[in-house]
Amino acid sequence: MIKATHRPDRRTAIKWMMTAAAALAVLEHDRPTWAAAPDGINTIGYGMDPDLLRIYHPGDLWPLTFTDRQRRAATALCDVIIPADDRSPKASDVGVPDFIDEWISSPYPEQRGDRHVILTGLDWLDAEGQRRHGRDFADFAPDQQVSLCGDICDPDKASPTLKPAVRFFKRFRDLAAGGYYTTPVGMRDIGYVGNVPLASFEGPTPDALRHIGLA
């Protein structure tokens, strides 16, 4: 782990900057060409007749990908995007980083497309962190995290060089949200209280009917 006070020497700084530039270059040319790029995935999927009753965990079906450093970056970004508040916990408390790793490690085409964007984006995040503050994104102070995310959360305002990072941010956010709101904690937070057996279906509650003006 790089300490907050650490100042990289010039050679290291150049290496980081080159990594960041390379990461951006790859991000710029992502998507359609990704399927052809070697991604190191040699596993097959769960097949057309999987056991539907088993409970699956990340890593059960295919090996995960994140390096320790990528995992730290993903965890930090998950929690910036979905922090704890008075109603529900932060994303990493319910395993969202592991889910994103499961997703980008999947052998299926949709996820393989995301793999490139997410891994390159996470590497970029740390390289950019080193460039800006001399430390990885996970080691940022909260206001530094807010500032960086603020630079890459708006496609209309981001500078041209940051456009690929904006695409990464949007995709990462959507994956984090999908991972979070499908958990029991997330489902409750978003107001889903079904999936329990009932003797009868009574329709909307009186206050729900009042809310829509049909009481």
Next chain:
Amino acid sequence: MPLSKARKEYDVVIVGSGASGGQMAYTLTMEGVAVLMIEAGRRYDPATETAMFQTNDQAPLRGTKTPDKQRTFYDASPNSGWQIPGEPYANASSEPEREFLWWRSRQLGGRSNHWGRIALRNGPHDFKSRSRLGVGLDWPISYHDLAPYYDKVELLIGVYGTNEGHENLPNSSPGVLLPAPKFRAGELLVRHHAKKIGIPVIPCHRAVLSVRQDAERVPARLHPRNPRAQRLLTDSMSRRSACLWATDCHRGCAVGANYQSTTVHLAPALASGNLKIITDAMVREVTVDGCGRADGVVYIDKNTGSEHRARARAVVLAAGSQETVRLLLNSRSTLFPEGLGNSSGLVGKYITDSVSSSFSGQFPILENLPVHNEDGAVGGPHAFIPWWLHGEPLDFPGGYHIEFSTGRKMPSMSAATGFDWLTGRPGYAWGRQFKEDARRYYGSTQGFTAQGAMFPNEHCYSELDPVMKDRWGIPVLRYHWRWTDQELKQVVHQQKTLADLIKVMGGRSKGPPATDARKVIRNGGEVIHEVGGAVMGADHGCSVTDRWGRVWDVPNLYVADGAVFAGTASVNPTLTIMALAWRAAEHLLSELSSGNIR
């Protein structure tokens, strides 16, 4: 069984085990007929395999669809999909809008396992479009020929809904339907506002047990004078629970609260002792004897690759309309060089699907709706919009119905994404604001889908591909598809209606409705309502089967599935498929007992 030892051990061999094959097997076995059913997929048991109550975080990739599970992970469709390795099909055109998509189900019970359970009757108009509107084909039967069979099927499978006396939306007989569930909040909202623009919203009909069936009265009504059938049905009905108002019907149902062939048709048929089922068996062709009568089928054991023959006094094709077409075309012999039943040249012709497009809206009034359980009969509507513009001057024939989905449903990957355009803020939300947006907007969107009539035309058909074969060496189908102005103008009307609905409800949409229908119309086959290809008709020259589904050229060969449809109505086809199958089964019974089929 080896070819040399094949004997006519069975009265009837049925190819396929879904809604039509199941109905055929049920009706025949209840009357003591010995039936062999051959299914291309594997054995499937909803009682032990259904993912009841599993949540998406327990599935790989949060349940997202993949090339292995093509309609989400928990969908009741093992080994099934648009593309199945080793089982290709071809399209004649490479234009995207002319591509036909073909869903194949490879499991006992076929597509009935993951069906949406919307069970609406065709109306009287739908059988006579040529006479009434000058388009499409007249069926050789009228609604009244089929009405008693609709009643029977609804009683057997259990259908919730109401009789509304709506034009071309026939009432069921008294005591047939089960009570309709209460509307969800969003459904009440649509009903309230749609009325202002003259659009009716009424209870949908679905094959879901809103209450348990009357396991004493119904069997007696369905099988008068057949105490054995009554006992078998009473036993099978007693095993079905009422809906638990939870877990999506598309997953199937472990407690038998919705219709699937396995639960409702095959269970009592097997209990009768008159049904034998062979699974993992791909039928290659129907065989004929020297007199041109069907005498059985040849099938390939998918596990060993070996070829077998099954012999029977009569053959029923219930393989799904397109698989039935393929079988007929592949059953070539000296007597039938162009395929079986194809003396008219019409096998494969006149394929139709529901004409469909969607549009969605977001409704501020539904934001922050007080939290309550909106599951209901999950995975399907309690309310729908039947076609309501009968007799209006429009620039397309026929009509469509509208389905809509509403409320806070079990979250999937997309649960909290796609709200940025609603906030009025620039960029993509994150942090505490993102969580607040998710709470506010989740469940406030509604998707509307129109599905409408399609009349047979000469441009939509299938034939054998001259080159391509499946992994067993069986020639595969090649599709031809071209929309006509009729469908495209209907879709433009659909889009405008859906946009009007959203507007009158105070909703907003991301963009305007489509004016170029080609951009939003679902592909042929994509609605999985494909029918036709062996259409029934009043005379031999212009149809493949007679009014009973009996192939004109081969009097002991029946088509029991959607292939006989002479066009798609403004409603979903499955209930009509089952009613036709029951009616065909009764005709086959009379032919067997009269000795016309030996």
